[in-house]
Amino acid sequence: MENKTGLSLAEVELRKERGLQNNFTESATKSTGAIFYDNLVTLFNFLNLLIGICLFLVGAYSNMFYLLIIFVNITIGIYQEIHARNLVQKLSIVNKKQVRVIRDGIELALDSTELVMDDLVKLAAGEQVPSDMEVISGFAEVNEAMLTGESDLIGKQAGAALLSGSFLVSGEVFAQVIHVGKDNYAVKLTNEAKTHKPLNSELIRAIRQVSKFTSFVIIPFGILLFLEAFVLRSSGVKEAVVVSAAAVLGMLPKGLVLLISIALTTGVTKLAKKRILVQDMYAIETLAHVDTLCLDKTGTITEGNMRVYKLHSVDENYKEQLPAIIGSYLKNSTDSNVTMQALRDYFPETTNYSASDITPFSSERKWSKMNLETIGTVYLGAPERVLAGDNIPPVVFNAQKNGLRVLVIAVAETSETNILKRKAIAVIEIEDIIRNNAQETLAYLEQEGVALKVISGDNPVTVSNIAKRAGLPNYDKYIDLTTCQTDEDVKAAALQYTVFGRVAPHQKKLLVQALKQAGSTVAMTGDGVNDVLALRAADVSIAMADGDAATRQISNLVLLDSDFTTLPAVLFEGRRVVNNVTKVSGIFFIKTIYSFLLSVICLLSVQAFPFIPIQITLIDLAIEGYPSFFLSFESNKQKVTGKFLPTALKAALPNALLVVLNVLAVTVLASQLNLSQLEATTLMYYLLIGISCLAVIKACLPLNFLRLFLIITTIGGIYVAAMLFSHILEIGWLTATTLPLFVIGMLVNGVLYSIVTLLKKKKS
Template sequence: MDKSQGLTFQEAKTRLNKHGFNEIERKKQLSLLKLLLDQFKSPLIYILFFAGLITLFLKEWTDSVVIFLAVGVNTILGFIQEFKAEKSLVALRKMIVIHTKVIRDGKEELIEAKNIVPGDLVVLSTGDKVPADGLIIKEVDLHISEAILTGESIPVEKRQLQNLKEERDEIKPQFKAFMGTVVVSGRGRMLVTATGMKAKMGQLAGKLKETIDEETPLKKQITKLSRFLAIIFALICLIIFFEGILRQRPWLEMFTLSVAVAVAAIPEGLVIALTVILTLGMQKILKRKGLVRKLLAAETLGSVDVICADKTGTLTEGKMKVVGADFINLHQGKKAAVLCNNLINPLEIAMMDWVSKENKNTGQLIKENPRIAEIPFSSEKKFIAVLTSLNNSKDRDRGEIFLSGAPEMVMEMVPFSSREKLKWMKKLDEYTKKGLRVVAFASRAGDLERLKLHFNRLKKDFKKYDGHVDGNWHSLKLEWLGLLLFEDPVRLEVKKSLAECQRAGIKVKIITGDYKNTALAVLRKLGLADGSLKEDQAMEGWQLEKISSEELLKKIDKVLLFSRTTPEQKIRIVEALQNKGHTVAMMGDGVNDVLALKKSDIGIVVNEASEVAKETADIVLLDSNFQTIVAAVEEGRGIFENIKKVVLFLLSDSFTEVILIGGSLLLGLPVPLFPAQILWVNLVEDGLPGLALAFEPKDDDLMKELPRKKGTPIIDKEIKVIIFIVGIMTDLFLFGIFIWLLKQEMAMEKVRTIVFAGLAINSLLYVFSCKTLRKNIWNENLFNNKFLIFSVFFGFLLLISGIYLPLANRLLKTVPLNISSWFIIIGLGVTNVLLIELVKWFFLRNKSKIKSNSLA
């Protein structure tokens, strides 16, 4: 195989059939049988099974049917919802595709990493994740982090293997690259030797197998809450059981009653509802061009109150265009733009396009000036330098060094006179104030061998670069060529999103490597700045370098723009914001941003980001647009709101049912509900509407509220008060009706049927109050959730069936009710809802006052 041409597509296809996909085996992600069996692992199911077996043994057929029906319904509902959620998560994961560059048929192609085969020629660049094991056959200052394999954080310098025929086992690691490692700097080419499970990473697959199940903090919180409530309610049920026994009630009746109360009280549906809500939220964000990679992000998004955004590609279109050139020697400037170019970023592509439009022979220029050596660009050095020779017999002993990069760096390396330097600094200031990006160029022609010595010495010096340029560059006597000017158009639609952030209490901070003036011009166009920023609103990289962490903490909230920053400084900014109690969303795109992305609460990358940055990120912006970040935050807030609604509804009903049964026993009253009736209310009247709340559309005013504070519990003061009031008020009404009807000497079966219907109707009406905690029910669209409407309608039909069908009468021990009874039942439900709305109104009024004070 010609190592410069790579494999042919036909040969690659043959090898793919032979070796299989380049993938690490993972745990089976979706097993229907396992999902079904998991439904039976619940303590709730164990209790029901135990109770069902006892009732069967005692030949209490009616109770047995109801209990096993409860088991069946609970299992089927849980299985269906978890299956849908798991299926959606798998589909979302399949969208996360890693690509890599290979040489096929002599051309550079971008393919899915799973299609790489042994013998492929892989192109490696800074920020790439090495897709397979292989041999380094070409490199330019290539350094790879092998921390994932060795735990060693210091990148390993790689060398080019000269003899490919050498025995593979005898080749030293410095000539090899391994799957899963990360290119930290430089670039190179790798000949693939092992893929998939045959790669070194594949051999460790047993330790590295992944599963789709993510235990997010919120899920852990809900699970912990459910277990805590299960213990509390189990103790209450034991008290109910022994209280009944002490009052000489039949032990079987008390046992089944206690089991029914336990089933009704334990909010088993919370964990399923949480999974459904998070998965639906991820799908909604995807529809708005944001790919959420981690469940954790879906639940954290709603609390974001600071967005640290890069300017390029999000506030701007990311489409670089050369709009001017200020060169002393235009011909030499164009030559530098072509030769000092690797075509790996928008700036370099724009440079080549600019030269190509006027000079069609860029290929010939590269051929006549072959590259001998290179100092690759890095975010620390902020320049690229190349050494070329002249490919003709006349000047074969001659060569040139070309340099391009950040103007302040290039100016440091050129031996300017003070006057000349001041002149170009003024020009630079003028260009950046217009919002232009500027790249500087310099060159030096001379004896090739002498230039080689200079270049190699400088290359070694920059491996130990500490941010300061030494005198060696001045001894080289580089000649200043001039400046190339670029424009990156502003996304005007972002202006609306920034205003939306302001209304939502979200601060947007711009962190850019550009000049302050360039970024400020963009901010003006977007309405984030009127004229120049105040002194405490902008901070440059050199200022960040000098300032202490304590001082930064004091100033961080006021700073709007951070310019000329390094990746390390981004981490400091994120840490300072987090130490001030903010939930931070951070944007990045390169390998150097990985630590800042990890440090932030939400890591965000554009679709064009490096593979390693994508893998670190929580969200990938498929359209690279700032609007998508705002949309994701909005959906994140909706996710948290829906979780609160489900928790409120299910816990309110649990509290009501426990107090109703326990209170009646303590007061020496007859039991107001039979076990079968309690199970019916719990599964039919509570279960379906509770799950339907997961599908609630988000409130229109969601982005007019301030973000919730970090660590805000789901069950906050408002939720606790409503749960308590709902439980107490409903029970007081039911106790009042129960006692009054008993005094009227109404038949006990009818009294229990009225209480049963009253509890059910209360749930079916109360769920509409839970639709929103941000407005009262009369200001809410009650019909915008078709799942909720269906579940309430279905629940009402089943309630009517439970009261009027003869078979249901026998199972539930109910009797048909007359119209006057229904007036009592509906009156109870409406009164209860009005009282709840009164409590909501009180909280809404207080929230409005707090918001007014915070904005004042």
């Protein structure tokens, strides 16, 4: 390779035949067919479809309206999975850009996927390394921060390895490809992340638990109720199917899934206006439960930019000339790293002194120099590299203790390289810029019970001091993870420390896993390839828009302005969804509980289930859907407490028991007062509506104008609908006999419900 002719075309073809090409595309994600299958072929959907087919076969078409809700639920599920799958498939560390390859002595521009093993590649400053390589000749400084988290530049010369995904900051090299495809470092690092991340939603998980329980009950109950009606009560096939369907359909909280999706979609829209892109809407809900937040230092707490904090003149002989010396140095320097940019932003360039014998900055030397006329040789760089230990000014050590980066300007009268001949004339303190409102954001998150962890590839002392400046609690509890010998040591450290420095990518993942194993709900922010594994392991992953493309594609949320101080807005949206849905969920589970209890009673007493599907559907729309939809939009920033399912079931239980008691009471009264079947059914249904409306009133407390409007329109609307569509609902109007019974019944229900509510408040 010394003559730099590269591979011959024959050698290239031979390597392609052997599969030694840089075109690895394997994906571990689910196919579209598998996603459709998993969402369509479920016991829940099968039961609903089976009931729908039975209703269709007996001509009970009006009772099949519930299938629309099932269809919408399936559509949402499929969309979410395909959307998440597509984002994962786009995960790619190395951008597909043209690379310069030498073949048969000719320089060619090829796509990175065309590279083969042993190809000779020419790389220059600003280019990304497309495959793992070994430097053959030349010198370059490389930024591997996206891979390792280490922000310092690394010098690369002949024999050094170049990792795929890193960037050349300066210099030019010829390098030979040593790994292709799945053997590349970047691919190995992220291949573990290329797996489908399962849905993480307590709300949906709770509904699935209810559905799983009722699924085991529905089949035997449905069969027994049908046989009881058809055989023991000699009902017709249509009547037997309809009453059986009503009993089993009422046990499934179909409308709640739709309400959750609508509430989350509203949150997605609101956050988009705040420049927050939500790629998985269920992440909004999960973030409301987060109790541990892992933050990256660079690009998260800090802006990723530097600025001059203070200039110290340490030699009176050069004090007057110092601005001109610095300005002339910057004018003649070709260095363009972030530190030099900070200097140029602070000091104006001048032409007071001409320069010669310019040596650019090197991360290996950690200094640069040039000769300025009448001044001598001027050095700029790290104090310990520019000056002898005894010559370093005390101000340097004070600045370093405060977590500031320090540069010294030193002068030697001649180009003498003896470090003892140099003397400091100035010290420049440089700081990482803390994001605006970072202190307020960290303080708020801490106040809300969110434990904060800072994870970085940089020196832990530096990170700790930056955390101190940002107002992070327990900033002094830091550790250098290179001191951890085993994975168990890393996991133990996760629970003991707040600041983690010199963290390798796989260690970030171990920290997140350890926190989750300890029972925490973990959110992780990141912007580099080194964060990918940890982001994938976290319950909620948050990427900065100006970070690596891989982190943007894999994360649940993307902060489009790369500003983590917007996280409270996401937290508020999550709380709004969870608190509001929890508040109204009791209305939805009333039907689940009373349908189960009445089915048991009907089986034991050989009585028909008192309601039919279309009657339940009207309650779904008017009582469950209408007020809950509007209540879900209300602001609610309270901290989420308690578990969703137990809270919802406890809220629904009093109303459900009242429904059962009212049905039993009407059954007894009907026989004593000789009420017709139509009168009894009408009275039961009107009482069912009234008891369900009590739950709406409770959900609307304390009252405001909107909630009062919802109560009035819900109660008035459903009773008007019941009277207008009485024929379709198979009920009648209240009569002179049943109206007094309805009024007395609702008064008793109101008193009993108030007593139960007061007792529950006293217990809590």
